[in-house]
Amino acid sequence: MSGLDAFFAALAASASILWLVPLLPLLAAALIAIRLLLRRGCGDAGEPITAGIASAAALGALLLLLVLDLAALGGALPERVAFAEWLRIGAVPVRLSFVLDAYSLPSATLVALIAWVALRFSATYLHREIGFQRFFLGMCLFLAGMLLIVLAGNAVLTFSGWELAGISSWLLIGYTWERPVATGNALFVFLTNRVGDAGFMLGIGLAVWSVGTLEWAWLPGDGSLGKVSARLLAAGFVLAAMVKSAQLPFTPWIARALEGPTPSSAVFYGSLMVHAGVYLLCRLQGLLLQVPDLLALLAVVGLATAVYGSLCALVQSDVKSALVLSTVTQVGLMFLCCGLGLFWLAAGYSGLHAAWRAYQFLLAPAYMHLVRRPARPVPPWLATQRWWYTAALQRFWIEPLASSLLARPTLALGRDVRALDERFIDPLVGAPRDDEHPALGDPGDELIRGHGLAGRVLFNCANRLQRLENRLLLSGGGALGKHLQRAAHYADAIESLLEQPRYLMLMVMATFVVIL
Numbered sequence: 001m002s003g004l005d006a007f008f009a010a011l012a013a014s015a016s017i018l019w020l021v022p023l024l025p026l027l028a029a030a031l032i033a034i035r036l037l038l039r040r041g042c043g044d045a046g047e048p049i050t051a052g053i054a055s056a057a058a059l060g061a062l063l064l065l066l067v068l069d070l071a072a073l074g075g076a077l078p079e080r081v082a083f084a085e086w087l088r089i090g091a092v093p094v095r096l097s098f099v100l101d102a103y104s105l106p107s108a109t110l111v112a113l114i115a116w117v118a119l120r121f122s123a124t125y126l127h128r129e130i131g132f133q134r135f136f137l138g139m140c141l142f143l144a145g146m147l148l149i150v151l152a153g154n155a156v157l158t159f160s161g162w163e164l165a166g167i168s169s170w171l172l173i174g175y176t177w178e179r180p181v182a183t184g185n186a187l188f189v190f191l192t193n194r195v196g197d198a199g200f201m202l203g204i205g206l207a208v209w210s211v212g213t214l215e216w217a218w219l220p221g222d223g224s225l226g227k228v229s230a231r232l233l234a235a236g237f238v239l240a241a242m243v244k245s246a247q248l249p250f251t252p253w254i255a256r257a258l259e260g261p262t263p264s265s266a267v268f269y270g271s272l273m274v275h276a277g278v279y280l281l282c283r284l285q286g287l288l289l290q291v292p293d294l295l296a297l298l299a300v301v302g303l304a305t306a307v308y309g310s311l312c313a314l315v316q317s318d319v320k321s322a323l324v325l326s327t328v329t330q331v332g333l334m335f336l337c338c339g340l341g342l343f344w345l346a347a348g349y350s351g352l353h354a355a356w357r358a359y360q361f362l363l364a365p366a367y368m369h370l371v372r373r374p375a376r377p378v379p380p381w382l383a384t385q386r387w388w389y390t391a392a393l394q395r396f397w398i399e400p401l402a403s404s405l406l407a408r409p410t411l412a413l414g415r416d417v418r419a420l421d422e423r424f425i426d427p428l429v430g431a432p433r434d435d436e437h438p439a440l441g442d443p444g445d446e447l448i449r450g451h452g453l454a455g456r457v458l459f460n461c462a463n464r465l466q467r468l469e470n471r472l473l474l475s476g477g478g479a480l481g482k483h484l485q486r487a488a489h490y491a492d493a494i495e496s497l498l499e500q501p502r503y504l505m506l507m508v509m510a511t512f513v514v515i516l
Contacts, residue, residue: 018068018081018098021061021108022147022161025115028057029140036133047132051123054136058116058143065109072105080153080217087156092208097153097215103282103347107150110351114271114358115143121362122263131175135261138175142168142268149276154214155204158280162200162244165273166193172264173257185256188403192253196243203236216283230290237284238294245277245331248305252399254328258320265320266361270327271354278334278350285343299339305332311392315378319364327357 031053040046071077079101087094098104119139126132141164148161174186207214210229225233241247246254246269257269268274281288281298288295309329316322330353337346382389391397 016081017064018100018151019083019096021064021112021151022144024057024060024064025054025140025144025147028053029137029144032133032137032140036137042133044128047123047127050133050136051119054140055116055119055123057140058112058119061143061147062109062112062116065105065112068100069105069109072100082153089156089204089208089214092212092214094154094156094214096157098151099153099216100151103279104150106351107279107347108147110354111143111146111150111272114267114354115139115146118263118267118358118362122261125263125365126261129261135172135175135264138168138172139264139267141165142172142264142273146272146276150279153216155200155207155216156214158216159197159200159204162240162276163197165276166190166197169193169257169260169264169268169273172260172268175260175264182259185259189253189257192250192402193243195250196240199236199239199243201236203233203240206233206236219284219287225287225290227291230287231294234284234287234291234294237280238288238298241277241280242301242335243277244280245274245335246305246328247277247301247332247335248308249398249402251305251308251328252395252402254324255321255395255399258324262320262361262365265324266358269324270361271358274327274331275334275350275354278331278338278346281335281338282343282347282350285338285341288338289341295339295341297339298335302332302335302337302339305329306336308332308396308398311382311388312395314382315389315392319367320361323357323360323364327353330357 032050035046035050068077077100079099081098081100083096085093085095119136122135122139126135129135145161145164145166145168149158149165152158152161170186170190173189174183176182204214206229207219210225210233211219213219219233243250254269254274258265260268288298306329309325309327309332313322313325313329316325330349334346334349334353337343337349377383378389382392
């Protein structure tokens with residue numbers, strides 16, 4: 001064996017440690033969280049350590065990916081690597097599988113590079129911020145989620161990264177949690193993205209039912225799947241992609257997401273997470289080509305989103321809003337490319353745009369010092385059209401419409417469920433009403449009495465058991481009473497243990513395992 005062959009063989013062996021790529025940022029997040037809980041990362045002295053842990057994890061993932069890139073260029077790398085089985089849905093096994101092809105490896109390398117640059121930038125940008133450690137914790141979780149999205153070999157592992165990126169996004173939008181605007185925007189983004197998650201879960205369920213596999217490489221792209229099954233299966237994933245990439249009518253969430261710090265906006269909504277939907281469509285191109293009507297829908301939605309984003313961007317007066325609406329425009333054009341069947345063009349376009357937009361977002365705080373000329377005025381053709389100008393300025397009234405159709409009904413449903421619980425379920429089971437609680441420390445305190453049929457039955461049973469306890473335990477009751485006293489002592493000890501939160505959570509987890 002020549003030296004070159006031995007070199008590529010050593011590079012190919014690196015595929016066996018591919019699982020380290022998403023694991024490194026997860027370990028960094030865990031370490032930062034432990035330091036935060038132990039209050040060892042607070043203050044100026046702890047900032048370099050926290051930033052160093054996050055940056056080292058991103059750099060380690062980037063170096064591992066560069067090694068894998070060299071192995072792929074030498075043709076010594078398999079396109080799919082599978083490890084142990086970690087879940088089973090019915091008869092369908094879910095393995096820790098990863099893909100190493102022309103889509104995943106360049107995307108993962110770009111994700112790690114942009115995240116590493118953003119983390120290095122954030123160490124200075126967020127100096128002496130109160131939530132410094134929380135920011136780097138969220139960024140590490142996001143990096144792990146994005147790496148899982150682009151490297152995962154099956155839908156369930158991709159969905160795990162999908163959710164991890166979404167949760168970290170929610171945490172960083174509400175970074176300044178003491179501000180109601182930040183928490184309100186974080187809640188709105190969270191609710192909107194749950195619609196896409198429902199579509200993704202629908203796709204997973206249909207894949208299990210109709211195909212019998214969740215591996216991306218084995219999803220039928222040869223036309224063997226029926227038209228109805230293929231259309232339903234693809235529709236779930238298309239919905240998830242549209243929401244994640246902020247396509248119409250789900251565009252309003254991305255403007256509200258700018259409430260977070262600028263570095264998180266750069267990697268989340270400027271360069272990386274907003275392109276996750278495009279990546280998912282490229283991954284499913286074999287399936288999408290079987291349903292031309294869905295491709296036509298993608299083309300129409302992409303074109304409409306591009307027009308919407310371009311018109312709204314022309315009338316913005318702040319840098320971040322103009323940049324994010326320009327991002328919406330470009331991602332809409334990527335969806336148009338996917339709808340036309342040009343998936344390779346959409347993938348290349350996505351990578352180039354992600355790199356350029358990350359640079360623009362990270363440069364945004366310095367624009368006031370760098371730009372020496374006034375802001376570009378609104379084009380004359382738009383300024384003279386009063387209706388179009390007003391519509392673009394109001395972003396075509398889609399944001400209040402989305403709030404009325406999504407956020408308000410969800411909050412109203414929560415209030416209705418709470419009212420149902422307080423007015424019907426609590427009286428049925430005998431729980432006391434709030435107005436019947438005696439004041440704390442009031443000499444008129446008395447036993448809580450049951451309400452409703454179930455409450456009266458339980459109250460009578462409790463009285464009988466109390467009398468039995470008084471007769472057998474408190475009055476001695478002979479040998480039987482002593483044995484019962486000892487048993488009651490053991491039962492009280494067990495009950496006190498089970499009331500601890502850690503044992504309660506363990507029982508809840510065991511219940512879910514039994515159900516599954």
